[in-house]
Amino acid sequence: MPEKLTDISRLCIHSMTTKPSSLIESIEAYSSAGIAGITVWREFLDELGVKESAARLADSDLEVVSLCRGGFFPAVDASGREAALDENRRAIEQAATIGAPMVVLVCGAIPGQALTESRKQIQDALGTLLPEAQAAGVKLAIEPLHPMYADDRSAVNTLGQANDMVEALAHPNVGIAADVYHLWWDPNLEAEIQRAGDSILAFHVSDWNTPTLNLMNDRALMGHGCINIPEIRGWVESVGFDGPIEVEIFSNRHWASDQIEYLEQIKTAYLNYV
């Protein structure tokens, strides 16, 4: 087990974690709560536009950790795949504008299309985009998603598959976003984290509710589920990761609660169960 976290200097929160709050409200609330970083979901840029959002972020003390999310590369035809590339070009440009060092990728899948074909399309898209991301000074972080999202969200479902893709692409601007919610069950997780090494660009935490009532929006606060988060943090830190620890919780339950009180619950959970 790693050393216990004794302060919140590495704590980052995804704007989607406090979905009811606007970007401006979250900037103010996170700052007031002493939180170090923010990962911005793209839809939160809509209210003020990208430039004004960037200015507000720059005026705050918050570190902009990532832009979420690019990806969704597979499509049944070439025009669909071209449209996906263009959408990801916009995401890369937005990331550069708000000062986010990476775009997190939910890589995509098409129900009924072979996962092998979707992975090929994902890898091809990344091959096209990586030089452009490099020119923009932005990294692309492949996030392996839990196998329960293999139908329409991602054909990359294990850290091993993400490692395969990173190795095949062999580009300095590609890496991995490791999320305990997606990866905790994998018997090869420790070995694949060792293999990933400094490809791990981001570390996301939340917890797994028993029972889980909804495939998308029933994640738990850290410590309220069955995931041994400190063990996994120990593994990613053992390969050198010392970056922000990002709280990414989609939860109808928590979104219905007071979002300022919720930030205090997140801080307590972070200090005790991460």
Added chain:
Amino acid sequence: MPEKLTDISRLCIHSMTTKPSSLIESIEAYSSAGIAGITVWREFLDELGVKESAARLADSDLEVVSLCRGGFFPAVDASGREAALDENRRAIEQAATIGAPMVVLVCGAIPGQALTESRKQIQDALGTLLPEAQAAGVKLAIEPLHPMYADDRSAVNTLGQANDMVEALAHPNVGIAADVYHLWWDPNLEAEIQRAGDSILAFHVSDWNTPTLNLMNDRALMGHGCINIPEIRGWVESVGFDGPIEVEIFSNRHWASDQIEYLEQIKTAYLNYV
């Protein structure tokens, strides 16, 4: 792809697929519909008792394919694990009584207990039970469950893990129940089916809905989801499996429908999409 199925001579249905029907109702309905086999879930034995249920099954033309389900071996203390062994002894005895050649195992997991520890407890339990199952003329089929059930249903979440366990146990009465719903996403599936070879004792089919509204009870009829079932059937048949093809669908939607019409839908789906 394997040869298309042109008749329903291998079609077996799980009594849980038609949950609103009693065992007697299902025996009559399946027989009338020309279905070849039935897998009996243990709770369906309660109405008449095991002996009378066995007599009714014997009087029918249905092949008794499996008893579902044993397992749930892990527990936080030794007395819990002993109780699980006793419960599985009852399942083995019930299987022998109704003429089921195997008990299908949902192996179990305890939220918060390390999956490695749960797997050790599962393997220990199987080591104890296999000689007893052999004496009773019953096989035990480990069913790897989808990773979304790793919290409290099974610490065995890939066919690779089931193969590891079968190899470690090295007993003629242990094998694997391969269910497309649990396994379809696995990039190693074809290779692990090759590795499993004649350890595959059972083959379960259903389909994956997009979106899936409920982690437990929103499976789809074959052909109504994203799983390439014929491809997977081809793989299991390429290693010699030629046994019953079992339709196991948990679905609040289908349970709310007319169960006699539903059997006809199952037959059509079976002939077109398996």
